[in-house]
Amino acid sequence: xxxxxxxxxxxxxxxxxxxxxxxxxxxxxxxxxxxxxxxxxxxxxxxxxxxxxxxxxxxxxxxxxxxxxxxxxxxxxxxxxxxxxxxxxxxxxxxxxxxxxxxxxxxxxxxxxxxxxxxxxxxxxxxxxxxxxxxxxxxxxxxxxxxxxxxxxxxxxxxxxxxxxxxxxxxxxxxxxxxxxxxxxxxxxxxxxxxxxxxxxxxxxxxxxxxxxxxxxxxxxxxxxxxxxxxxxxxxxxxxxxxxxxxxxxxxxxxxxxxxxxxxxxxxxxxxxxxxxxxxxxxxxxxxxxxxxxxxxxxxxxxxxxxxxxxxxxxxxxxxxxxxxxxxxxxxxxxxxxxxxxxxxxxxxxxxxxxxxxxxxxxxxxxxxxxxxxxxxxxxxxxxxxxxxxxxxxxxxxxxxxxxxxxxxxxxxxxxxxxxxxxxxxxxxxxxxxxxxxxxxxxxxxxxxxxxxxxxxxxxxxxxxxxxxxxxxxxxxxxxxxxxxxxxxxxxxxxxxxxxxxxxxxxxxxxxxxxxxxxxxxxxxxxxxxxxxxxxxxxxxxxxxxxxxxxxxxxxxxxxxxxxxxxxxxxxxxxxxxxxxxxxxxxxxxxxxxxxxxxxxxxxxxxxxxxxxxxxxxxxxxxxxxxxxxxxxxxxxxxxxxxxxxxxxxxxxxxxxxxxxxxxxxxxxxxxxxxxxxxxxxxxxxxxxxxxxxxxxxxxxxxxxxxxxxxxxxxxxxxxxxxxxxxxxxxxxxxxxxxxxxxxxxxxxxxxxxxxxxxxxxxxxxxxxxxxxxxxxxxxxxxxxxxxxxxxxxxxxxxxxxxxxxxxxxxxxxxxxxxxxxxxxxxxxxxxxxxxxxxxxxxxxxxxxxxxxxxxxxxxxxxxxxxxxxxxxxxxxxxxxxxxxxxxxxxxxxxxxxxxxxxxxxxxxxxxxxxxxxxxxxxxxxxxxxxxxxxxxxxxxxxxxxx
Numbered sequence: 001x002x003x004x005x006x007x008x009x010x011x012x013x014x015x016x017x018x019x020x021x022x023x024x025x026x027x028x029x030x031x032x033x034x035x036x037x038x039x040x041x042x043x044x045x046x047x048x049x050x051x052x053x054x055x056x057x058x059x060x061x062x063x064x065x066x067x068x069x070x071x072x073x074x075x076x077x078x079x080x081x082x083x084x085x086x087x088x089x090x091x092x093x094x095x096x097x098x099x100x101x102x103x104x105x106x107x108x109x110x111x112x113x114x115x116x117x118x119x120x121x122x123x124x125x126x127x128x129x130x131x132x133x134x135x136x137x138x139x140x141x142x143x144x145x146x147x148x149x150x151x152x153x154x155x156x157x158x159x160x161x162x163x164x165x166x167x168x169x170x171x172x173x174x175x176x177x178x179x180x181x182x183x184x185x186x187x188x189x190x191x192x193x194x195x196x197x198x199x200x201x202x203x204x205x206x207x208x209x210x211x212x213x214x215x216x217x218x219x220x221x222x223x224x225x226x227x228x229x230x231x232x233x234x235x236x237x238x239x240x241x242x243x244x245x246x247x248x249x250x251x252x253x254x255x256x257x258x259x260x261x262x263x264x265x266x267x268x269x270x271x272x273x274x275x276x277x278x279x280x281x282x283x284x285x286x287x288x289x290x291x292x293x294x295x296x297x298x299x300x301x302x303x304x305x306x307x308x309x310x311x312x313x314x315x316x317x318x319x320x321x322x323x324x325x326x327x328x329x330x331x332x333x334x335x336x337x338x339x340x341x342x343x344x345x346x347x348x349x350x351x352x353x354x355x356x357x358x359x360x361x362x363x364x365x366x367x368x369x370x371x372x373x374x375x376x377x378x379x380x381x382x383x384x385x386x387x388x389x390x391x392x393x394x395x396x397x398x399x400x401x402x403x404x405x406x407x408x409x410x411x412x413x414x415x416x417x418x419x420x421x422x423x424x425x426x427x428x429x430x431x432x433x434x435x436x437x438x439x440x441x442x443x444x445x446x447x448x449x450x451x452x453x454x455x456x457x458x459x460x461x462x463x464x465x466x467x468x469x470x471x472x473x474x475x476x477x478x479x480x481x482x483x484x485x486x487x488x489x490x491x492x493x494x495x496x497x498x499x500x501x502x503x504x505x506x507x508x509x510x511x512x513x514x515x516x517x518x519x520x521x522x523x524x525x526x527x528x529x530x531x532x533x534x535x536x537x538x539x540x541x542x543x544x545x546x547x548x549x550x551x552x553x554x555x556x557x558x559x560x561x562x563x564x565x566x567x568x569x570x571x572x573x574x575x576x577x578x579x580x581x582x583x584x585x586x587x588x589x590x591x592x593x594x595x596x597x598x599x600x601x602x603x604x605x606x607x608x609x610x611x612x613x614x615x616x617x618x619x620x621x622x623x624x625x626x627x628x629x630x631x632x633x634x635x636x637x638x639x640x641x642x643x644x645x646x647x648x649x650x651x652x653x654x655x656x657x658x659x660x661x662x663x664x665x666x667x668x669x670x671x672x673x674x675x676x677x678x679x680x681x682x683x684x685x686x687x688x689x690x691x692x693x694x695x696x697x698x699x700x701x702x703x704x705x706x707x708x709x710x711x712x713x714x715x716x717x718x719x720x721x722x723x724x725x726x727x728x729x730x731x732x733x734x735x736x737x738x739x740x741x742x743x744x745x746x747x748x749x750x751x752x753x754x755x756x757x758x759x760x761x762x763x764x765x766x767x768x769x770x771x772x773x774x775x776x777x778x779x780x781x782x783x784x785x786x787x788x789x790x791x792x793x794x795x796x797x798x799x800x801x802x803x804x805x806x807x808x809x810x811x812x813x814x815x816x817x818x819x820x821x822x823x824x825x826x827x828x829x830x831x832x833x834x835x836x837x838x839x840x841x842x843x844x845x846x847x848x849x850x851x852x853x854x855x856x857x858x859x860x861x862x863x864x865x866x867x868x869x870x871x872x873x874x875x876x877x878x879x880x881x882x883x884x885x886x887x888x889x890x891x892x893x894x895x896x897x898x899x900x901x902x903x904x905x906x907x908x909x910x911x912x913x914x915x916x917x918x919x920x921x922x923x924x925x926x927x928x929x930x931x932x933x934x935x936x937x938x939x940x941x942x943x944x945x946x947x
Contacts, residue, residue, distance in 0.1 A: 001151030002089040003077040003898045004044070004870055005099065010071035010126055013039045013061040016930040021938060022074075022900070024916030029902045031921030036931060037902040040919070041872050044900065047072040047104050048152060049117070049144045059113040062106045066929075071126045072104040090119065092149040097121040103129050105137070117143040153185060171852040172840045175824025178856070179788070179811060182825060185860045186787045191780060192820070198773045199817075205766045209759065216755045223752065226745040233736035239726050246719040249696055250705055254712035256688055257702050263681055270674055273667070284664060287657045294650040301643035308636040315632045319625040334580075366578045370571060377567035399440045402462045411453055412445035419443075419490035420548050424655075426526055426648065427485040427505055432546050433528035433539025434482065434503070439547050440464040443491060467493045480505050482524060509536075778815040785813055788825065794859035795827060802851055805830035827856065870898035915939065 004022040009015045013036065029037045039061065042052040052058065062070045078100045080087040090100050101124045106115045116137040118129060138146065173181065183189035395403075395417065406413050417439045422428045441464050444453055450468035457466050470491035477483040483500035504523040506512040512523040512531055524530045528539040689697055709715040729735035738744070792808035799806030807830075811823040828836040831848050839852070901915070912918055920935035 001870075002100075004900075005075040005077055007040075007044065007047075008071070008073040008126065009040075009043055010073075011062075011065035011067040012043050012070050012072060013064045014924045014929070014931040015039075015065075015934075018934050020919055020934055020936055021917055022898075024898070024938070026899045026901065026914045027917045027919065028912055028915035029900065029919045029921065030905060030912070032905050032923060035921040035923045037904075037921055040921070040934075041900065041902065043072055044074070044872065046106075046115070047074055047102060048147060049140055058106055058115055062108075062113045068108050070106040071129075072106075073126055073129070074102045075123060076100050076102055089150040090146075093119060093146050095119065095121045099123055101129075105129070115140065119146060170856040171849055175811075175826050175839070176822075178827070178839065179823055179825035182787065182791045182860065183784070186790070188784055188787050191783075195773065195777045195780070198769075202766060202770050202773065205762070205769075209762055209766060212755065212759050212762065216752065216759060219748070219752050219755060223745075223748045226741065226748060229736040229738075229741050230745055232734065233738065233741050236726070236729070236735040236737060239722055239735075243719060243722045243726065246715060246722065250709060250715045251712055251719060252688075253692060253696050253702065254705055254709065254715050256685065256692070256697070258712050259681075260685055263678060263685060266674075266678055270671060270678065274671055284657065284661060287653065291650070291653045291657055294646065294653050298643065298646045298650045301639065301646050304639050305636070305643055308632060308639050312629070312632045312636055315625065315629040319622070319629045322622040322625040363578065366574055370574045370578065373567055373570050373574065377564060377571065380563045380567065395440065398460070398462065399464075402442070402457065402460045405456050405460060406442070406453065409452060409456060411449045411456075413442050413453070414445075414490050415439070416441045416443070416492065416496075417547050419488060419492070421487040421489075422485065422548055423487045424485040426652070427482070428546070428548075429528045429540065430505065430524045430526055430530075431482060431485055432541045432548060434500075434524060434530060435548065436539070436541055436545075438465075438496060441493065441496075442466045443470045443493065444468045465493070469494065471497060473497060474501070477501055503530075512536075774815065781813050781815055785810070788813075791825070791859055795855060798855045798859055799829070802855060804851060804855070805836075806855055807836075827852075829855075870900065872900050 006019065006021050006023065008017075008019040010017050012018075015036070029040055031037050038053055042056065042058075042061065045052055046058045046061075052060075076089075076099070078088050078090050078095060079098050088096055090096075099122060101120050101122065103118050103120075103124075103126070104115055105118075106113055108114075116139065118132060118137050120129075120132075170178075180189060183192065394400075395415070399415070403413070403415070416435065420435065422431050442453070442457075442462075444450065444467065447468035450466075453466050453468070456462075471494045472491050473483070473488040474497075478501050481501050482503040482505055483497065485505065486500070499522075502522055504512075504515055504519075504521055506515055506523045506525055508525055509529055512525060512529075515521065515523050516531060522530070522532045524539075528541065530537060530539045695701060705715075709718060726735065730737070788808075788810055792810065795806045795808050807828050809826040809828070811825055812819065813823055814820070826838070828838055829848070829852055830836050831851075837848070903912075916939045918937040918939075920937065922932040922935075924931040
């Protein structure tokens with residue numbers, strides 16, 4: 001083992017840069033407590049790849065310097081211990097100089113500290129080492145292997161890592177632990193471990209042999225099973241062939257044949273449809289002729305209406321002229337009657353007063369009637385004004401208020417009145433009457449808004465339904481249903497769509513009654529008479545209340561215009577009556593004031609007589625004019641009704657013709673599309689048939705397949721049955737699918753024979769290896785005994801040097817696992833003739849404990865052929881008296897090892913007596929960054945440690 005010659009520290013703990021000699025047998029590090037003695041030992045431990053003492057690490061010391069890099073560098077002796085150059089400690093690392101430089105670089109990387117090592121030939125300063133390539137630096141494990149090859153074994157490393165106060169711990173080891181430590185230091189334990197590994201390997205081989213025996217038995221059992229597997233494999237192959245035949249021939253051919261039959265049937269059906277379409281086209285020609293006749297009828301009715309309108313105007317003019325000629329005579333006769341009436345009562349004051357009162361009350365009643373009629377006329381006019389600029393009839397206020405609340409809440413919606421229009425005006429009255437209760441049903445765009453919408457409806461007390469789930473109207477509603485008479489442009493509640501689709505539109509109640517008897521369904525007439533399961537009732541709605549579509553607005557306007565006309569006529573009549581009553585009232589008032597009606601009658605008698613004579617002729621003329629006008633009005637009404645009916649019939653026929661044309665065109669398109677599809681199918685069928693072999697699609701072959709399977713469906717069932725049988729067998733493991741199972745069966749007997757032969761060979765080989773290992777360890781027991789004798793000799797010699805009788809009892813070593821495991825090395829010491837003491841029996845003093853441990857320690861490193869080695873001992877003289885210090889010092893000087901000792905500053909100078917080099921440390925002053933330099937006291941040696 002090598003010796004230390006010098007040590008240099010850079011930025012280690014609080015040492016700025018310190019270099020100290022170590023080229024001596026005993027180096028003492030002295031200083032007060034806390035001055036850095038253990039710090040120097042930890043620096044050497046770190047340089048040698050060992051753990052620091054006291055739970056500290058190299059990172060602790062590197063941080064104290066507050067520098068980026070710390071260095072540890074030592075020079076060690078590499079001179080050969082014999083005559084051969086290969087006996088140099090570092091020869092295994094290809095270093096052959098007498099001195100070798102060992103260095104450790106500790107640097108900060110990413111917030112942590114990392115250490116790297118290097119060893120080089122000769123003397124190299126730290127500055128020169130910084131230029132070394134990174135590949136030359138070693139990690140801690142590689143460094144330990146290099147030092148172990150140089151003599152610093154792991155066992156010695158354990159000894160060097162002993163902390164302060166643990167120097168005497170070697171004597172505390174049990175005999176078994178001490179013997180194992182001796183074997184580890186001298187390299188025998190590694191050989192024993194290899195023997196243990198060989199024995200474990202042999203045991204593993206024995207297990208493998210047992211396993212092979214079991215496998216052989218299992219293989220023999222499998223051999224009988226292979227015949228069944230071969231049979232299963234053959235059955236499986238038959239099923240596969242049957243499945244392949246069904247999948248590739250039977251099913252495709254039968255499907256192709258049946259597809260050809262279906263294609264022929266569809267072509268015949270298409271031909272029949274085209275024949276029906278020809279009949280429809282002939283019916284369309286008849287409908288066009290009928291439509292033309294209806295058009296001529298409508299035009300004739302229009303011309304007749306125009307003629308009657310002209311005659312009505314002439315009759316009205318004649319009536320107005322007769323009326324104007326009659327009115328003065330009528331007024332004159334009425335004046336005569338009034339005067340006669342007044343003359344009869346003017347002589348009687350009571351009757352005159354009663355007449356005045358009657359006329360006044362009549363005047364008051366007429367004024368009230370005029371006011372009522374005028375108010376109704378204003379309301380009708382206001383309703384007419386409200387329709388101005390509207391696209392649809394306006395909703396009620398409560399609906400507008402609720403819809404505004406929904407809009408403000410961000411809830412998308414629509415009402416039924418906004419999304420329904422009447423497609424067929426013939427059925428407007430029926431649709432308006434049935435849908436009147438559902439006009440203001442609110443349909444939500446998103447069903448997720450139901451909760452909020454219901455809350456707003458409850459708050460507003462909205463009386464109509466709020467629906468979250470809605471459906472689109474069907475593209476083709478049932479024919480003759482009320483739904484077919486509507487145009488719907490948004491989603492509606494599903495219940496309403498189904499109800500509209502179930503209501504049948506009938507011509508009249510008789511037809512509805514017949515429909516109820518035959519089907520029992522719901523129906524409705526054009527006049528909105530509705531029948532459901534509860535009975536029949538009228539749903540009539542006045543035109544002024546129509547709501548759905550733009551036509552509803554026109555109907556409302558027409559109805560309001562008729563009401564306004566009626567109110568105007570009534571107001572004119574009341575105004576005339578008011579004028580007559582007011583005139584009579586004025587006459588009565590004049591009579592009350594003294595005016596005489598009899599006098600006026602006498603004065604105007606000739607005028608009144610002439611008026612009566614002319615009135616009869618004028619009245620007759622007016623009556624005749626009125627009769628003529630009434631007759632023309634009646635004829636006009638009948639002509640208008642006939643014209644309206646004719647126009648409605650024409651529109652209905654026109655709509656029916658258009659629907660028929662659409663149906664015919666749609667049928668033609670569908671037939672053309674179907675024809676193209678059938679042609680494509682026929683082409684695909686021919687192409688598919690061309691892919692089959694000719695023999696497969698021969699009629700006779702197809703007939704055989706039909707006899708066997710009847711049709712493609714039965715063939716598919718048979719294929720599924722085969723597939724199910726295959727799947728079930730595969731899932732249950734019944735089928736054998738390995739194609740090589742027959743070959744495996746043929747090879748199994750040969751394989752069993754080979755396994756049996758190999759097993760016999762392995763048994764013989766393992767038994768030979770076991771015997772060889774046993775004999776080798778038997779021979780190596782002698783080496784172990786020699787090692788123990790050597791250690792016993794070292795202990796005895798070191799005891800003599802220390803003035804102590806040390807005797808080691810040779811353990812009983814035999815080639816037996818139990819004996820080797822229980823063997824121990826018992827060492828006994830005799831101090832001053834006081835009797836023998838054991839390793840750790842508690843009978844030795846503190847100084848004696850130190851001497852025992854030192855003897856045991858140095859005996860491990862003592863080698864007469866290659867002397868050397870070094871030991872770190874932290875405060876070996878602690879708690880020793882002067883005599884024991886002298887004994888320990890004498891012992892250390894008498895050995896040929898290198899010692900690095902620490903001791904506190906003490907008044908007992910005996911601790912420095914054996915030292916060749918003394919390093920004196922000092923505490924770091926408060927406030928200073930670096931500790932003071934280390935003082936070196938070196939004694940000139942009398943002779944070299946290698947003499």
